[in-house]
Amino acid sequence: MPRAGATNSRHDRDDARTRRAPVRIDVEELGKSYGDFAALDNISLTVRPGELLALLGPSGSGKTTLLRAIAGLTATEEGIIRFDGEDATSLSLRERRVGFVFQQYALFRHMTVFDNVAFGLRVRPRDERPRTGEIARRVRRLLELVQLQGLETRFPSQISGGQRQRVALARALAIEPTVLLLDEPFGALDAKVRKELRSWLRELHTETGLTTIFVTHDQEEALELADRVVIMRAGRIEQIGTPAEIYDEPATPYVCEFLGGVARFDCTAKDGEAEILGGLFPVGNGDGDYSGPALAYVRAHEIEVVSREQAEGVPAVIRAVRPFGPAITVELSIEGHHDRIEVSVPRELYDGGEIAVGQGIFVRAMSARIFPKD
């Protein structure tokens, strides 16, 4: 993406001078109930200045409620929300200077793209309202930032869904928000446009440097985009971590299953270790001596096909082969395990004729995550 405003260096310097340091958000023991139902249950969380944070979880886990509470759109009964250490809990959206983008592009249909973006500036009280020329300059700069130059005079019905969502972002940015909050910003768009907008949002975030929180139920989107991911479950935080931490060290069975792409096995742990698919792995983070029933999670690429001579492998039968892509995906059935498991095998094995439906092979897990079974 070209540097926004590259054609206007004096204004760029002005903008840089007036740009504030990114805001830190502290959420402390936040609670929100609807009747007896706890939509948010004792949530504590720090969003670092300038961070791009994803709230990830299934439908109903409380992501939107948390985002709206941080925005000042939903009142909470318990807890405190601080912006840069200042208690913001009772401030409105406008007082918090939050830029908010809804899932369904809430653009004014009777207004042009230009007027939609200018709206937040024009409705300011007279003494805070920029002059007409200044508004026009800012709107043009924002449309450059979201790469929509030339569409100023179009109406929302005359642009694509992805473009509308970028107008919504420009409009949220127009008020020079302290933080940017996005509620499933690409939720209503098709998969291809979503992917395009993903990398675009990452670049926009680098460009603006704003503390940004976005809600998604798409794990790939969260892991690909965010600096850190918050995994939510039934109004609580299940795990917070970088995408690598969440992926490599999922804290609970729930996180493993939510991320998907894993095979689950029942097994038995002894003295802090459990054997699964021919490998011996530590329970949890490895510092316990748990013995008893356990759950093991293994990803497709963590299972290798081994030759018959190797003692550690377990026998499996090939049930289906998906021979496309850099690795071949094979579905296996393993005795004593009712679900089929997926394994990635190198192309060479397939090309060598060793991979065919009905054939018996041996497999071994190279790594696994083991949890005590509650």
Ligand SMILES: Nc1ncnc2c1ncn2[C@@H]1O[C@H](COP(=O)(O)OP(=O)(O)OP(=O)(O)O)[C@@H](O)[C@H]1O
């Ligand atoms: N105004 C309301 N009245 C009653 N219950 C509500 C209200 N708003 C939300 N809830 C409930 O609170 C829970 C959390 O809702 P929330 O919208 O935060 O979930 P979410 O994780 O964002 O889900 P989704 O991905 O479907 O948007 C849900 O069970 C929902 O039914």
